[in-house]
Amino acid sequence: MLQIKTIEEYQQAYQKSVEDPEGFWAEQAATFQWKKPWDKVLEWDFKKPDVKWFLGGKLNITENCLDRHLESRGDQAAIIFEPNDPNEKETIYTYKQLHAAVCKTANALKNLGIKKGDRICFYMPMVPELAIGVLACARIGAVHSVVFAGFSAQALADRINDAEAKMVICSDYNNRGKKHIPVKKVVDEAIAMGCDSIETVLVHKNTGDDLNWNADLDKWWHDEVDSQSEHCEAEVMDSEDLLFILYTSGSTGKPKGVVHTCGGYMVYSTFSFLNVFQYQENDIYWCTADIGWITGHTYIVYGPLAAGATSIMFEGVPTYPHAGRFWEICDKYKVNQFYTAPTAIRALMALGDEHVEKYDLSSIKVLGTVGEPINEEAWNWYNEKVGKGNAPIVDTWWQTETGGIMITPIPNVTKLKPCFATNPLPGVQLCLVDPDGNEIEGNDVEGLLCIKFPWPAILRTTYGDHERCRTTYFSMFEDKYFTGDGARRDEDGMYRIIGRVDDVINVSGHRMGTAEVENAINEHPLVIESAVVGYPHEIKGQGIYAYVIISDSVTDNEAFQKEVANVVRTEIGPIAKPDVIQVVSGLPKTRSGKIMRRILRKVASKDISDLGDTSTLLNPEIVDEIISGAGLK
Ligand code: WTA
Numbered sequence: 001m002l003q004i005k006t007i008e009e010y011q012q013a014y015q016k017s018v019e020d021p022e023g024f025w026a027e028q029a030a031t032f033q034w035k036k037p038w039d040k041v042l043e044w045d046f047k048k049p050d051v052k053w054f055l056g057g058k059l060n061i062t063e064n065c066l067d068r069h070l071e072s073r074g075d076q077a078a079i080i081f082e083p084n085d086p087n088e089k090e091t092i093y094t095y096k097q098l099h100a101a102v103c104k105t106a107n108a109l110k111n112l113g114i115k116k117g118d119r120i121c122f123y124m125p126m127v128p129e130l131a132i133g134v135l136a137c138a139r140i141g142a143v144h145s146v147v148f149a150g151f152s153a154q155a156l157a158d159r160i161n162d163a164e165a166k167m168v169i170c171s172d173y174n175n176r177g178k179k180h181i182p183v184k185k186v187v188d189e190a191i192a193m194g195c196d197s198i199e200t201v202l203v204h205k206n207t208g209d210d211l212n213w214n215a216d217l218d219k220w221w222h223d224e225v226d227s228q229s230e231h232c233e234a235e236v237m238d239s240e241d242l243l244f245i246l247y248t249s250g251s252t253g254k255p256k257g258v259v260h261t262c263g264g265y266m267v268y269s270t271f272s273f274l275n276v277f278q279y280q281e282n283d284i285y286w287c288t289a290d291i292g293w294i295t296g297h298t299y300i301v302y303g304p305l306a307a308g309a310t311s312i313m314f315e316g317v318p319t320y321p322h323a324g325r326f327w328e329i330c331d332k333y334k335v336n337q338f339y340t341a342p343t344a345i346r347a348l349m350a351l352g353d354e355h356v357e358k359y360d361l362s363s364i365k366v367l368g369t370v371g372e373p374i375n376e377e378a379w380n381w382y383n384e385k386v387g388k389g390n391a392p393i394v395d396t397w398w399q400t401e402t403g404g405i406m407i408t409p410i411p412n413v414t415k416l417k418p419c420f421a422t423n424p425l426p427g428v429q430l431c432l433v434d435p436d437g438n439e440i441e442g443n444d445v446e447g448l449l450c451i452k453f454p455w456p457a458i459l460r461t462t463y464g465d466h467e468r469c470r471t472t473y474f475s476m477f478e479d480k481y482f483t484g485d486g487a488r489r490d491e492d493g494m495y496r497i498i499g500r501v502d503d504v505i506n507v508s509g510h511r512m513g514t515a516e517v518e519n520a521i522n523e524h525p526l527v528i529e530s531a532v533v534g535y536p537h538e539i540k541g542q543g544i545y546a547y548v549i550i551s552d553s554v555t556d557n558e559a560f561q562k563e564v565a566n567v568v569r570t571e572i573g574p575i576a577k578p579d580v581i582q583v584v585s586g587l588p589k590t591r592s593g594k595i596m597r598r599i600l601r602k603v604a605s606k607d608i609s610d611l612g613d614t615s616t617l618l619n620p621e622i623v624d625e626i627i628s629g630a631g632l633k
Pocket residue numbers: 248293294295369370371372373374395396397398399400401421483484485497498499500506509510511
């Protein structure tokens with residue numbers, strides 16, 4: 001597979017990918033093991049949308065991630081698992097061992113009645129069994145839907161039901177930092193809410209603490225898996241068969257299940273992994289994301305394994321048992337590529353340089369960030385303190401929907417610019433448009449970020465609701481995929497992501513729909529209406545600011561705030577808890593009844609110098625009240 005090494009190669013590859021996308025991607029795809037070659041590289045129509053890559057091709061992604069490495073690197077570490085507690089020893093899975101574990105698990109799933117096309121939901125901490133389980137699904141053609149284990153029972157139940165999953169795979173408990181989290185209990189609660197499609201709950205024993213056991217549904221992982229054969233024929237999958245569903249938040253309604261398929265996703269995840277991280281034979285690569293998010297799917301599981309890399313999987317948190325844990329791990333394994341989120345960088349930066357200075361980080365060749373815009377201070381700190389000025393930073397912009405990295409520097413090949421994701425990877429045809437959909441040409445401009453041409457890992461649909469996929473991404477601007485982000489293209493044609501232009505906020509790199517949080521808050525019996533906006537937050541990137549109208553006066557404000565936070569915790573999970581809750585008597589609304597969020601955002605950001613035109617408001621007097629309620633007057 002092409003690994004770009006010079007700027008000329010980048011330019012040539014990019015040009016070829018635009019002039020002859022089919023030829024370009026066919027060359028990349030040819031480096032994989034196919035059970036049957038494709039008949040046609042690409043068919044697409046963004047109007048429907050209908051995108052198909054490598055039509056008629058048959059493959060199994062796990063053969064490409066595992067089997068094909070057995071001969072050349074069977075004894076090389078595929079996954080190094082670093083536990084939460086640094087006093088516990090790491091677990092290493094070589095490619096041979098991982099292959100065997102995946103096959104055994106796949107056999108166990110079959111034995112439990114799972115067939116190709118069935119959906120399996122995962123609700124697990126960052127333990128090797130999560131990666132193994134996901135690959136076991138792919139082995140037999142079951143569709144995985146991993147739900148981040150910080151979501152609430154309600155959120156889990158919603159996702160199980162939307163996908164009509166037949167099985168949930170979970171752990172008993174989770175050790176995360178100092179916390180001991182009852183994972184299966186959340187699954188039990190979700191199922192008690194009504195998840196009729198679930199036939200089995202497969203429980204991985206992680207800590208071994210006491211559990212409630214439901215003999216009708218529950219089965220132990222070890223009982224089902226340990227006795228299975230280490231051989232499992234890989235299911236023949238069509239390029240366009242579903243590989244996984246991953247739920248993500250949008251500006252309206254409930255989270256939607258983004259669907260990725262086998263062939264294109266495999267090609268793109270590997271291509272982007274090899275190029276963005278410039279992974280070389282025997283390098284040790286570490287991505288700190290959780291497999292509950294797309295970054296973990298593409299850059300812990302599929303991309304690195306398909307590329308034959310050694311990938312670290314970390315169970316814990318950056319600050320446990322001390323603020324130098326990330327750097328200690330980098331030193332311990334002599335990590336060569338390190339990929340994390342700006343929120344983690346900012347949090348660690350705030351804890352002082354001494355934690356990073358203690359460790360030898362000279363092995364690091366590439367540093368990556370993802371999930372949210374990185375501010376200059378954090379970029380500089382990462383560059384100087386972690387990379388010692390020697391490791392290029394790849395600020396990678398992409399989305400759950402894009403499946404893989406889209407805009408990014410290529411280390412030692414393309415130019416860096418702090419806080420700029422810089423340039424598109426080959427195959428990525430960007431454009432900026434104005435709100436009317438006119439393409440903005442030239443440089444030194446700003447606009448809405450769209451993509452004009454399909455890349456192999458573009459989402460194919462939103463599960464069970466294709467129309468929603470069309471309206472969300474493809475209907476805003478004709479024949480373009482709309483990202484939801486605003487971006488700037490500078491004098492040199494480099495891209496800087498400004499942030500979401502829709503009602504999606506990004507808290508510590510976690511995507512959240514403001515409507516989702518509002519719906520949760522509205523569940524509180526006293527709340528009549530609420531409006532949620534993001535505001536700049538030093539560590540989290542964005543914080544959650546909620547304005548609420550209540551039916552009765554509240555005497556104990558502190559208790560009320562806690563109750564609202566608890567409702568959100570129950571409906572979505574702790575990550576969606578508002579940072580600020582302000583009780584108001586009304587919300588600024590236009591005559592058509594639309595909340596003027598611009599004003600709410602300004603107040604939440606403590607920036608009321610220019611509130612813009614408020615004359616069209618139905619209730620202009622409310623603005624003053626909100627400002628003084630926020631303590632700004
Ligand atoms: C934001 C995460 C600025 C963006 C892989 C996007 C970024 C959303 C960057 C997708 C970046 C991601 N710079 N913003 N390098 N990377 N974003 O689906 O707003 O969890 O639309 O995928 O994160 O979040 P998601």
